[in-house]
Amino acid sequence: MAQEASSSTSSKTISLKTGDGEIFEIEASAAKQMKTVQRLIDDLGDDITIPLHNVFSKELPKIIEYYKKDITGEITKDFEAEFVKDLNDDEVKVLFLAANYLDANKLFEFLSQNIADRLESKSVEYVRKYFGVENDFTPEEESKLREERAWSFRGIKEDE
Amino acid sequence: MKHWVFFAASFMVLLSGCCCKFTKKREMKKRDEQVSKDEKQRNWSKIPTQILELILSRLSRADFYRFGEVCTSWRHVFKQSIIYRSPSPLPSMPLLLLYRLHLFNDIKTGLFSLIDRKMYFPRIPFFQGSNLHCLGSINGWLIMIDTNATRLSSSSSNSNHHRFPSFFFWNPIPNARVMLPSRINIPYRANWYKLFSKLKASSGPDSPDCLVAALFTGQHNIAFCRPHDESWNIIYVENNNPNAVFADIELLYGKCYVLTETLNYRNITSILVYDLQESYSSSSPPKAKVLISQLHQQVEYNSPNIRDLIFQNHQLFFYLASDSISGILYLILIIVDYNNVHPIEREFIVYKVDNFNNVPMLVRVMDLNGGILFLSHRDSKIVPSSTLTGHEDLIRGNNIYYAHVYPYTENCPLMPRIVKFCMTSGRINHIPLPNPELGSEPTCLWFNPTIW
Numbered sequence: 001m002a003q004e005a006s007s008s009t010s011s012k013t014i015s016l017k018t019g020d021g022e023i024f025e026i027e028a029s030a031a032k033q034m035k036t037v038q039r040l041i042d043d044l045g046d047d048i049t050i051p052l053h054n055v056f057s058k059e060l061p062k063i064i065e066y067y068k069k070d071i072t073g074e075i076t077k078d079f080e081a082e083f084v085k086d087l088n089d090d091e092v093k094v095l096f097l098a099a100n101y102l103d104a105n106k107l108f109e110f111l112s113q114n115i116a117d118r119l120e121s122k123s124v125e126y127v128r129k130y131f132g133v134e135n136d137f138t139p140e141e142e143s144k145l146r147e148e149r150a151w152s153f154r155g156i157k158e159d160e
Numbered sequence: 161m162k163h164w165v166f167f168a169a170s171f172m173v174l175l176s177g178c179c180c181k182f183t184k185k186r187e188m189k190k191r192d193e194q195v196s197k198d199e200k201q202r203n204w205s206k207i208p209t210q211i212l213e214l215i216l217s218r219l220s221r222a223d224f225y226r227f228g229e230v231c232t233s234w235r236h237v238f239k240q241s242i243i244y245r246s247p248s249p250l251p252s253m254p255l256l257l258l259y260r261l262h263l264f265n266d267i268k269t270g271l272f273s274l275i276d277r278k279m280y281f282p283r284i285p286f287f288q289g290s291n292l293h294c295l296g297s298i299n300g301w302l303i304m305i306d307t308n309a310t311r312l313s314s315s316s317s318n319s320n321h322h323r324f325p326s327f328f329f330w331n332p333i334p335n336a337r338v339m340l341p342s343r344i345n346i347p348y349r350a351n352w353y354k355l356f357s358k359l360k361a362s363s364g365p366d367s368p369d370c371l372v373a374a375l376f377t378g379q380h381n382i383a384f385c386r387p388h389d390e391s392w393n394i395i396y397v398e399n400n401n402p403n404a405v406f407a408d409i410e411l412l413y414g415k416c417y418v419l420t421e422t423l424n425y426r427n428i429t430s431i432l433v434y435d436l437q438e439s440y441s442s443s444s445p446p447k448a449k450v451l452i453s454q455l456h457q458q459v460e461y462n463s464p465n466i467r468d469l470i471f472q473n474h475q476l477f478f479y480l481a482s483d484s485i486s487g488i489l490y491l492i493l494i495i496v497d498y499n500n501v502h503p504i505e506r507e508f509i510v511y512k513v514d515n516f517n518n519v520p521m522l523v524r525v526m527d528l529n530g531g532i533l534f535l536s537h538r539d540s541k542i543v544p545s546s547t548l549t550g551h552e553d554l555i556r557g558n559n560i561y562y563a564h565v566y567p568y569t570e571n572c573p574l575m576p577r578i579v580k581f582c583m584t585s586g587r588i589n590h591i592p593l594p595n596p597e598l599g600s601e602p603t604c605l606w607f608n609p610t611i612w
Contacts, residue, residue: 135230
């Protein structure tokens, strides 16, 4: 691994390649926030295009946008609200998994809170549909579970 | 926790690195197919536990339970978190538990949520049978008395079978019970469910320092015990001083504080303190020490306002409350106006016990150190606002939520009233209760169910 002498790392950009073959550039300091990327840089060097097999061109730009704001210290509640405002449920899920894969802690925590917010007071069926999970309980098991849950008395919102 | 992800990620990267050249061209052509295939592979029922746990830890209590009903693998994660008590759901506001004192075996219990202002009726009936009563609550446990439990008196040769009640902590969610001593040596026949006017616990029964103290109704004596004691200990007041009637009790750091008042006119006189923990370690009955005397002088009794109010058909209510996190003991005075159809709370005045030149005295305060006080005739609990999540207005600190069932007057039906007092602004807001269909004279107390 030949490390070429480079000028200040703050101006250096790293190339990331998504699983569907597209290349994006991010600042080295933003890359540092994504621990997976940082480890890859440490292993492969910062001149090589870093391959991200499990992240795709749909979501990576959003992630880059978040960390661009983060390195300038400009992440506010308003920014975060704007960030998720136009995302539909699928997009949030995809971002969430990508953030987990990239070990991008701040974004990951933020998105897990957002998902929890989206699930607040929603019915079990809604949660299943949201995550695309199949119900593998038998009807008897299900009614037994509902009995056990006699304590969840928050009102159920109508499915949106 | 993230090691798993790192391992998986680096493994996948190495794998892809090897296949990189080989699949490059194919990837470009089959880009769309690849994307949809990956979507299916992101099967959320097989998502690693750590991720599900992260979502779990951000759910409220109700959502936490619903999580466990989604599918079998999610249920497994849910059950593990119950066994290991981690992650836990977000702490939430206490509910107001309302239940009707038994009459004709018709018990109705309801729980009122401040969050959506709705009344909920548990599907599994709370108290089955008219012999169960709730005397207090702490940290998700209800302190119950079962008046029907039959226990023989200690002298079994006696032909009279005295019925002794059974006292216990009860957590309705896991249906767990921790027994308190049932032996209580009182020299008179008691109407058991009216035995105690107040009962407070210092912590839940799972804590080793758990102490329970109770104030006898009308007898002005205190009983106290711990979960594994053989019997309750009773403190008898030495002389029946009509100026030192016990009005309220509060536990803090192993000590029991007692608010005394005069028999007539209910002027508060002093705060006494009994060191219960010291009494256990020295095996001798606790002796009362006067913490603050001549309380009425320290409270704004001398202010002309209050004196006038008393003559203008207002009543004063006094309560003790403690904050075990900051170690502060509070005295709350509530001025209630009885001139209208129903009683209206006009003012809340809060004092804390402070040391001034090593002399304890009352100091009026305008905040609860960021805490929220949930107050009723049966209990008082201070919850730090920072531990709650929810709407800003709801969880803002330095608020008092007061629930009370006022004694019956001609015009006023026996409905509980809830008001919210904001210490910062001084505003008092009435929170309307939906008709609870609970009939007359429900008991109300604040209850915060916990999963374990």
